Amino acid sequence: MAEFDFEDIKRRMDGAIASLKSDLAGLRTGRASPNLLDPITVDAYGSAMPINQVANISVPEPRLVTVSVWDKQMVGKVERAIRESNLGLNPVTDGTTLRIPLPELNEQRRKELVKVAHQYGEQAKVAVRHVRRDGMDLLKKLEKDGDISQDDSRQMSDRVQKMTDESVSEIDKTLSAKESEIMQV
Structure with a gap:
């Protein structure tokens, strides 16, 4: 055969x-998850890169995601990518760290x-x-x-x-x- x-x-x-x-896993369910930002790409160094390749993503609280950008010149681009991502997120910049509070759905x-x-x-x-x-x-x-x-x-x-x-x-x-x-x- x-x-x-x-x-x-x-x-x-x-x-x-x-x-x-x-x-x-990237869909928001009311709880914070590092996977929430997986679909986001950032225009970094001349190419589109996944956000987890330019920053560290963590969840310190159930309704907060923090993004620690490694290169301080990339902070603005990462923030813009998050705002334009159709996920309804509004990051707050604090130096090289972005705090993203998750509103109630x-x-x-x-x-x-x-x-x-x-x-x-x-x-x-x-x-x-x-x-x-x-x-x-x-x-x-x-x-x-x-x-x-x-x-x-x-x-x-x-x-x-x-x-x-x-x-x-x-x-x-x-x-x-x-x-x-x-x-x-």
Whole structure:
């Protein structure tokens, strides 16, 4: 029987789920988290760099994030990047340290965050479906070339579909948990 790597399919689907979890970790839920600033990039030294590569991010209190910028000439650029990030944050500069107080989330903002979470979830589902499509196309090619029988192709297709269904189910569970976390007052 020809080579068909189920482990590669599973690894790629798990990668989509891991990416979703990383994206969701950056969504604000009313508590401060260093991951909150992960999506922000700073125009530093001629290129866009993640904020954690130009500063140290910490959470000294439940409603406060501090950003200690390593290069004092970068403080203004980091502050501007945080303000323009659509996260609704307003940093206060204190030397090379930015203090970012997290305001209480109102219901409208919580609903907006849930919508963003669902967009992340849909992107993850699309990624899983792309992996499924790649696997199915490869199976069809192997069957057409005579490397595997029609029965083997059907069995392997069913296995790929089962992996897809499990991944989509895990994405839905992850989204549901994040939604309840965001809506919790």
